[in-house]
Amino acid sequence: MTCLRGLLAFQFASPGPILFELGPLSVRWYGFLIASAVLIGVTLAQFLAKKRGLNPELVGDFAIWGLLGAIPMARLYYVLFQWQAYADHPGQIFAIWRGGIAIHGGIIGGVLAGLIFARRQQISFWRLFDVITPSIILGQAIGRWGNFFNSEAFGRPTDLPWKLYIPPAMRPAQYLQESYFHPTFLYESLWNLLVFALLMWLFVQSQRGKMALKPGTLFLSYGIAYSLGRFFIEGLRMDSLMLGPLRVAQLVSLAGIVLGSLGLVWLYSLGRPLPDVVSPQDR
Secondary structure, three states: OHHHHHHHOOOEEOOOOEEEEEOOEEEEHHHHHHHHHHHHHHHHHHHHHHHOOOOHHHHHHHHHHHHHHHHHHHHHHHHHHOHHHHOOOHHHHHOHHHOOOOHHHHHHHHHHHHHHHHHHHOOOHHHHHHHHHHHHHHHHHHHHHHHHHHOOOOEOEOOOOOOEEOOHHHOOHHHOOOOEEOOHHHHHHHHHHHHHHHHHHHHHHHHOOOOOOOOOHHHHHHHHHHHHHHHHHHOOEOOOOEEOOEEHHHHHHHHHHHHHHHHHHHHHHOOOOOOOOOOHHHO
16 A cells, blocks of 8 residues: 555646746746647637537637637636735736636636627527537636646645645745645646546537537536536635635536526426527527
8 A cells, every 4th residue: 555655646846937938038837828728729619610510710700709808807806806915016917927817707708708709790609609618628627737837726735645835935824834735726627627528528429419419508518517526626725715704616616507507407308498699590
């Protein structure tokens, strides 16, 4: 048993947030990972759109809208719940390259952008988001590693074999004597990859005619599956955004599970299509 533990034992330690420097220019891992996630996500979504009979160019056009909605909202969401940390340093509000974005805010911003975009293009919001949802969760899996390089979004102290080393400057004041913490960024990244695999399996089964998936199914399934994992992982984190004594991410995750489940009941038990920005004959 001791030998097995020794084989499994390893610790994560961030090499730092800077990927490389060119004179005064510093390229950060966080920005590089976000850019990589966008590039991979758009490529995948365009491929899936083509399989579903949607114009791949529309997906590329929406990527710009999605980023303009998601990234500012992700930052705004984070800043609002951490306002005390930014009130005396308002200039830091725009320093997004230092980290400090909330994925739930990004999802809200992306959905709002999607509703506007789908309305303007006269396409079904649900059909659009069913082909981009796998890219969203894959992007989340990639983006979580930005937390690793920034030494943030970690969990409670632990001595498990896969422990994460956190530099003293990044530790909570009450845990300055601790060195190793749960790598919650890794837990969520792995969970997101599992959700991605589930969504891709559903998509392939649908394309092969083995499942008849109604518009909105993949997005609703994402909302349920991602929220389920996030709810439990959030319970380990040390830096949760709080609303009084409650963890905001857990509240939003519960809402995601409930709304997603109700949406699937609406689709499959009641047999009714989800409300959309276009009329049924235009879907």
